[in-house]
Amino acid sequence: MTSTAGDRWTARPDHRRWLAREADDLLRLFETESLDPAGGFFALDAQGRAIRDDDLREIHVTTRMVHCYAVAALMGRPGAMEIVDHGLRFLREHHRRPEGGYAWGVTATAAPEPRFTGYGHAFVLLAAASAKLAGHPRAQETLDDVTAILRERFWEEEPGAIREAFDAEWREIDAYRGQNCNMHLTEALMAAFEATGDARHLEMAERIAELIVNRRARENGWRLAEHFHADWRVDRNYAGDPMFRPAGLTPGHSLEWARLLVQLWETGGRRLDWAPEAARALFDRAVADGWDADKGGLYYTLGWDDRPDVAERYWWPVCEGIGAAHALSEIEGDPRHEDWYRRFWDFAARRLIDRDHGGWHPQIDAAGRPSSDPFFGKPDLYHALQACLIPLHPVTGSLAHLLAQP
Secondary structure (H helix, E strand, O other), X not given: OOOOOOOOHXXXXXXXXXXXXXXXXXXXXXHHXXXXXXXXXXXXXXXXXXXXXXXXXEHHHHHHHHHXXXXXXXXXXXXXXXXXXXXXXXXXXXXXXXXXXXXXXXXXXXXXXXOEEHHHHHHHHHHXXXXXXXXXXXXXXXXXXXXXXXXXXXXXXXXXXXXXXXXXXXXXXXXXXXXXXXXXXXXXXXXXXHHHOXXXXXXXXXHHHHHHHHHHHHHOOOOXXXXXXXXXXXXXXXXXXXOXXXXXXXHHHHHHHHHHHHHHHHHOOOOOOOHHHHHHHHHHHHHHHHEOOOOOOEEEEEOXXXXXXXXXXXXXXXHHHHHHHHHHXXXXXXXXXXXXXXXXXXXXXXXXXXXXXXXXXXXXXXOOOEOOOOOOOEOOOHHHHHHHHHHHOOOOOOXXXXXXXX
């Protein structure tokens, strides 16, 4: 049955209570199991239990926990700010290296994965901005530090985007350029702008969106290219890390960009006049090519021929579909987006939310069974928590910024 513009689930008190309960379940799981007294956060296994025999702490896990619990603190969750403080302290004392920069993977005593990545630094910026909006007294220190590193080491002024990665001596690792780190930096830059009022953050976010979406995605029929040569020509033949740099196209990132474009359009005072059109086009292309019409869910990757490449269905693209459908419904009221919002949540509720052990299954196979590789256990709560909380608010700013308003 097709919904009408005035019949949105997000307007129904029962649905809003359901979203809040799902968010609470996620936060309770991670705050109970993840906190490592020695520093940083444990990964969780498939049963939602802390994996205590692995002391490697990857930066995206540390920073996403800080971001999520900063949001929780702004919601009035007791104990959340202690988790923010725990994560920020681990960032300062362990991820932050004496030579400048934040190492990708560290333990309490060493940096076994010392490389500096644009992806990791984007999430340091998001964590620091959200913590500042939540009122943490030392967040500004980290925010200033990572802002300087991003601008001095990673940013390339001519294309208007960041480099990918450096080794521990600040030597660029390769000539690869990627959209993933730039997409997450766009999210972080908007939060940093809201936290500081520094217009340079917003200008950088708009330049990234112009390059990645308005130029490259538009000229490729709204297929969102993931991989680029050093001069930002699309590299259609690239095949790298299956988690962070999978070959081909990733429909979930098109949906993530659709939401971010609506937010960027609003945050910048609606001056980015091409953004709503691009958000609609990315969304339409992603669901047309990426949705498994027979079994539901979004394929992880597609080839440039629009055929499924990795057909397993992962949790995070559905989370991003929820946010994108909500964002587009907010600005247009098109019943199509409400229908997709419900379809995404129906699939998540039936297939992805783990009612036995908490959290979400990270991926399911062709038969609809939970599977693993490259994702294992219970991945960090960032995508799932935002899927629950973003629909409770207008998409006119970051969650932290909206919650910080009196």
